[in-house]
Amino acid sequence: MLLRSIGAALLSVGAAHGFKNSSPFFMLSTEPSNGGIESALVNTADKVSSGLLKAVGDCSQSQYTIISQPGLTVADLHSEESKSTGRLSGSDKYQQKVKIENVLSEVDAVKLAGKIASRCGVADQGSKAMGNYASKQEFTGAGKEVSFVKFDPLPEEDAARSKKLALLHRYLDETFSPEDAQDHMVIVLSTPSESFSHPEHLYEMDEPYPSAMHQDLKRDIEYSPLKSSNSSMQDGLPLFEKYQFLSPGIFMGLTVSLFLIVILYVGVSAIAGLEVSYMAFSKEMGPAAQNKGKQQ
Numbered sequence: 001m002l003l004r005s006i007g008a009a010l011l012s013v014g015a016a017h018g019f020k021n022s023s024p025f026f027m028l029s030t031e032p033s034n035g036g037i038e039s040a041l042v043n044t045a046d047k048v049s050s051g052l053l054k055a056v057g058d059c060s061q062s063q064y065t066i067i068s069q070p071g072l073t074v075a076d077l078h079s080e081e082s083k084s085t086g087r088l089s090g091s092d093k094y095q096q097k098v099k100i101e102n103v104l105s106e107v108d109a110v111k112l113a114g115k116i117a118s119r120c121g122v123a124d125q126g127s128k129a130m131g132n133y134a135s136k137q138e139f140t141g142a143g144k145e146v147s148f149v150k151f152d153p154l155p156e157e158d159a160a161r162s163k164k165l166a167l168l169h170r171y172l173d174e175t176f177s178p179e180d181a182q183d184h185m186v187i188v189l190s191t192p193s194e195s196f197s198h199p200e201h202l203y204e205m206d207e208p209y210p211s212a213m214h215q216d217l218k219r220d221i222e223y224s225p226l227k228s229s230n231s232s233m234q235d236g237l238p239l240f241e242k243y244q245f246l247s248p249g250i251f252m253g254l255t256v257s258l259f260l261i262v263i264l265y266v267g268v269s270a271i272a273g274l275e276v277s278y279m280a281f282s283k284e285m286g287p288a289a290q291n292k293g294k295q296q
Helices: 004-010 045-058 080-085 109-120 158-174 210-218 248-272 287-295
Strands: 022-029 038-043 061-067 097-102 123-132 134-139 144-151 184-189
Touching: 038 045, 061 109, 061 158, 097 134, 109 134, 109 144, 123 287, 144 158, 144 184
Parallel strands: 038 097, 061 144, 061 184
Antiparallel strands: 022 097, 022 184, 123 134, 134 144
């Protein structure tokens, strides 16, 4: 079965270490490709998409299936449900097996399926529902078939998650088989759980000004012991925490006052420093003063 090959590839990895905002990627092909994509522990979504299109090449195989399971993690594929169908070794029919445990960011599965269909020259035949858990979109033509299967996102609860995973395993086991004579390529990818999950409880920002500080501004027509007393939340606080002694207005006033005092000091000092002799205010006497009067 197809999942045996996936399970055998995963069992060779000792431990699954997940990265934030990452998801696993797997590709099984009955024909080897000329490079393009290789197994790795970590890779980016852009490199995976471009490498996969390069591996598809000129669409030499007859069947391509892209399976999207949002919320799938490496831990899910190491669970007991996956191991039960993947204990046996993989089939030798799959000449190329690529596994990337952590694909950073999200691979656009819809866009990827459209590019593969365009490269194979097949037409869209529409989509149909597969029960109440998945949908399938088919592209066929010229002996080629491209299928895009999208499963519902995996829930967070363990019991419901196991049931959803069982549906994925059953589809893989019933649809693909190593004994199938038709050559095909199977692509299993996922969407990081953070890209579609929404927290049940949104964060509520604390009040910038607690309502308890403004109880005195609210109208209260009923008698209350607090209303008759002058107590408040600021009672008992230290003096410099209870009152503000240096506001911006006071600070600016002091600065301007200091500047004006300096100007006044310089002016008074300049006036006080003037020196005039007493003889400048006395009347001239003697022959020189008489001659000066005659000249006038």
